[in-house]
Amino acid sequence: MLEINDIHKAFGGLQALSAVSLSVKEGSITGLIGPNGSGKTTLFNVITGFYEQDRGTVELRGNSIGDLPPHSIANRGMVRSFQIPQVPRDMTVMENMLVAGQRLTGENPLAVLLRWPAVRRQGKQQIERAEALLDRVGLLDQRDEVTGSLSGGQVKLLAIAQTLMTDADLLLLDEPTAGVDLALTDQIMELLKDIHAEGKTMMIVEHKMRVISGVCEYVYVLDAGKVIASGEPTAVQNDPHVIEAYLGGDAASGSREWE
Amino acid sequence: MLAFLIHFLVMTGIFAIVALSLNFQVGLTGLSNFGQAAFMLIGAYTSAMMYMAGVPFVFGVLAGMVVSSIFALIIALPSHNLRADYWAIVSIAAAESLRLFVNNEKWLAEGPFGIRGIPRPLSSLFGDSYTLFYLVFVVVCLAAVYFALERLNRSPFGRVLRGLREAEDLMEALGKDVFRFKALAMIVGGLVAALGGSLYAHYITFISPETFAPDVTFLIWTMMIVGGSGNAKGVLLGALVITLLNTSTRLLKDYLYLPSSLVAALRTLSIGVLTIGFVVARPQGILPERRHVVSYGKEEGGS
Amino acid sequence: MGSALLGARCPVVYLIPLQPAPDLEEVDVQITQLIFNILTRASELALIGISLTLVYDLLDFASFAQNSFATLGAYLALLFSVGLGMPLILAAVLAVIITGILGMLTDRAIFQWLRESSAFIRMVASIGLAQGIRSMVQVFWGGQIKDYGLGVQEPLTILGATVTPIRILIVVVAGVAMLGFHLFLHRTNLGRSIRATSDNRELAEATGIDTERVVLYVWFLACAFAAIGGILIGLETQLRPSMGQVILLATFCVVILGGIGNVYGAMVGSLIFAAAENIGIAINIGGFQFPVRYKPALAFIVLILTLLIRPSGVLGRKES
Numbered sequence: 010m011l012e013i014n015d016i017h018k019a020f021g022g023l024q025a026l027s028a029v030s031l032s033v034k035e036g037s038i039t040g041l042i043g044p045n046g047s048g049k050t051t052l053f054n055v056i057t058g059f060y061e062q063d064r065g066t067v068e069l070r071g072n073s074i075g076d077l078p079p080h081s082i083a084n085r086g087m088v089r090s091f092q093i094p095q096v097p098r099d100m101t102v103m104e105n106m107l108v109a110g111q112r113l114t115g116e117n118p119l120a121v122l123l124r125w126p127a128v129r130r131q132g133k134q135q136i137e138r139a140e141a142l143l144d145r146v147g148l149l150d151q152r153d154e155v156t157g158s159l160s161g162g163q164v165k166l167l168a169i170a171q172t173l174m175t176d177a178d179l180l181l182l183d184e185p186t187a188g189v190d191l192a193l194t195d196q197i198m199e200l201l202k203d204i205h206a207e208g209k210t211m212m213i214v215e216h217k218m219r220v221i222s223g224v225c226e227y228v229y230v231l232d233a234g235k236v237i238a239s240g241e242p243t244a245v246q247n248d249p250h251v252i253e254a255y256l257g258g259d260a261a262s263g264s265r266e267w268e
Numbered sequence: 269m270l271a272f273l274i275h276f277l278v279m280t281g282i283f284a285i286v287a288l289s290l291n292f293q294v295g296l297t298g299l300s301n302f303g304q305a306a307f308m309l310i311g312a313y314t315s316a317m318m319y320m321a322g323v324p325f326v327f328g329v330l331a332g333m334v335v336s337s338i339f340a341l342i343i344a345l346p347s348h349n350l351r352a353d354y355w356a357i358v359s360i361a362a363a364e365s366l367r368l369f370v371n372n373e374k375w376l377a378e379g380p381f382g383i384r385g386i387p388r389p390l391s392s393l394f395g396d397s398y399t400l401f402y403l404v405f406v407v408v409c410l411a412a413v414y415f416a417l418e419r420l421n422r423s424p425f426g427r428v429l430r431g432l433r434e435a436e437d438l439m440e441a442l443g444k445d446v447f448r449f450k451a452l453a454m455i456v457g458g459l460v461a462a463l464g465g466s467l468y469a470h471y472i473t474f475i476s477p478e479t480f481a482p483d484v485t486f487l488i489w490t491m492m493i494v495g496g497s498g499n500a501k502g503v504l505l506g507a508l509v510i511t512l513l514n515t516s517t518r519l520l521k522d523y524l525y526l527p528s529s530l531v532a533a534l535r536t537l538s539i540g541v542l543t544i545g546f547v548v549a550r551p552q553g554i555l556p557e558r559r560h561v562v563s564y565g566k567e568e569g570g571s
Numbered sequence: 572m573g574s575a576l577l578g579a580r581c582p583v584v585y586l587i588p589l590q591p592a593p594d595l596e597e598v599d600v601q602i603t604q605l606i607f608n609i610l611t612r613a614s615e616l617a618l619i620g621i622s623l624t625l626v627y628d629l630l631d632f633a634s635f636a637q638n639s640f641a642t643l644g645a646y647l648a649l650l651f652s653v654g655l656g657m658p659l660i661l662a663a664v665l666a667v668i669i670t671g672i673l674g675m676l677t678d679r680a681i682f683q684w685l686r687e688s689s690a691f692i693r694m695v696a697s698i699g700l701a702q703g704i705r706s707m708v709q710v711f712w713g714g715q716i717k718d719y720g721l722g723v724q725e726p727l728t729i730l731g732a733t734v735t736p737i738r739i740l741i742v743v744v745a746g747v748a749m750l751g752f753h754l755f756l757h758r759t760n761l762g763r764s765i766r767a768t769s770d771n772r773e774l775a776e777a778t779g780i781d782t783e784r785v786v787l788y789v790w791f792l793a794c795a796f797a798a799i800g801g802i803l804i805g806l807e808t809q810l811r812p813s814m815g816q817v818i819l820l821a822t823f824c825v826v827i828l829g830g831i832g833n834v835y836g837a838m839v840g841s842l843i844f845a846a847a848e849n850i851g852i853a854i855n856i857g858g859f860q861f862p863v864r865y866k867p868a869l870a871f872i873v874l875i876l877t878l879l880i881r882p883s884g885v886l887g888r889k890e891s
Contacts, residue, residue: 057441083443095435103562108427111443115424118452122416128423136562153561175442300691346875352691353633354878357823361871364820368868486702533709536702543699547692548684
């Protein structure tokens, strides 16, 4: 479904990504792991159009998307979340969900002012969908609260729910469990498995091995901008290169990431 | 006394319309547009010149809106991913360049001398009570603008704009063409400001490039900051308060026999002090922005 | 063309297009005149540009008030010289110092409360401040044009360029001020602290620099520089309450062109900008000439071009 070939990206003198190639099969959950600073988020940014690669191609369902702006890519069915969620703090949870709806007639000011019936109709539909999704992630009670009053974990849940609100069938999630406590991590892992079971394709950036091995079918390992290993989680976990990459720097932080 | 009250209300109404337009661009979308005076100028000059050339009033106003939409695009195009302070500088520069152009090109609109004796629409019909009629007219326009902008605010369109304010990347990632939305916000705000300019021109019956100096833009900003950016009712309140301040200092001149240049300076001084005061002590304004509760009865289109 | 009246031929090249086939002597005269005009204009702009850059760099916002501080400085010098009878030099020095102190006071009164606010809010506050200062000048001194009472100056001819002593003074003062500033930044402890705070505020704090104090000193410097700039402008032309604000766009242009975050950028930017102004207006290509009355719009064009081509400016740091 998603083919990434030979991506190179440099910032100033720093080579963030070199010769990165990977592919995401339709209907799979693929993981992307690596120590901090290995270029995972940079790769995400390249794939989703926020950065432009120096070299290489990105193809979605066979079509090249390498030079498209992020919103075009999102409208082709690939949506991402952010490692540090961007939340409009003054908007309510419900509004955050509603804004994720794609290609709404109500986004056309003329349609709104002239009261085209589609606006009202879609509005009702979107509210129902949003409420169902919020219920699913356990945020329905916070529906009318501003996101500024949510906890960090709740914000993470909201971000995932937002991606589900879109029409996208390929979700790129950047560290969906970052900074989240153990119980919530488990909850999110269950949620991801459910989403997968419903047929969505996912690529997840994580640096907690536990999440990856619990959820992903196939994993790519990035270190210093290069793919150093790929395969099933158990195989990758035991790959000596991967172990070295994680523990090579600082033993303490490396092993913590290894949880 | 009544005449003064009516005049005061008309001016408040006109400024309120422009302030609402600025609120749409700044309070809602977060674009730091400092060129609002230019949109007023476009609306004023276009409708004045067209009306004086025999075009029906409404078409002249609409033409002003069209021209201001083009100008809005001109500002938005090079600026769309600039930071707030650059936006401010570019928009002031664009506005001042336009004003300079109108001032220098005498063939266009009499240059620095401006246009005098702009006829008031339907003046023959109302004779002495014309200002009262105009007040009703302005209030109707204000109401239309207020409800239209509120509807847009509550719609998916408005949601994207408010999302843009703080989470632009998120909006892109969710499939919104951020440039298109920013441009639309500028256009909507621009054409409402043009309407305000047209209403001004046909009421005061005299306009010149001087009329639309950056001071006017700063005045509107103060109305928005004092009243509450992001809150339409607040902005109306701000327009009322500031126009009150503006017109009452005129009374001061008559009662205290102060020279008018001094009074003008004091007025600007008080506006500046008020701006600083609110920015430091209460940046959200008198009426802060309120959250939007969306439910079945209230979904987009409803109130 | 050689025997044209002095007024028609010089002093300001930009009133007249370059002749199609000038003889060598005329070209020399024109070039040195051009250079001198550029230097003069750049001098005036650079000082306020440095003022802008200092505030931008250390306080992270675009201050619309620096131009008004320039106006204030010019008028204070007027007060002390024409009003109180002091010699102009003394009056100028006093005005510069007082404006600097006033800058520190505005930080204490206004901007210290906005440290946690967004840069945008600080900018809006500075706009209010600019309005306030300008109108105070108008309240106290009125709106009529004033000047330092130096009388009409006899122009000299140096290297073919016609200059007045005042304009020489302007270039010299600006040059000395900038040189002094450079030395200050690199040879004094305070200068080093300023540079450290500008580079990385947290790091500077960690190494024991009292950044709040540094901020105060920067305000002093910024407003003092602005005052010098204002006085120089007042010397060359006249004083009116709007004198600072009419060059608002030009000074912002200078800073953005040169690169925000780098005081040398302001100097470079003002040279480039002054050159563009003077040359752009003097050039006559196939009959097309940039109209003089649109000189202020040149700032807008340069600004847009800079933002489109190289937003970080000539010397600026590239934002990631």
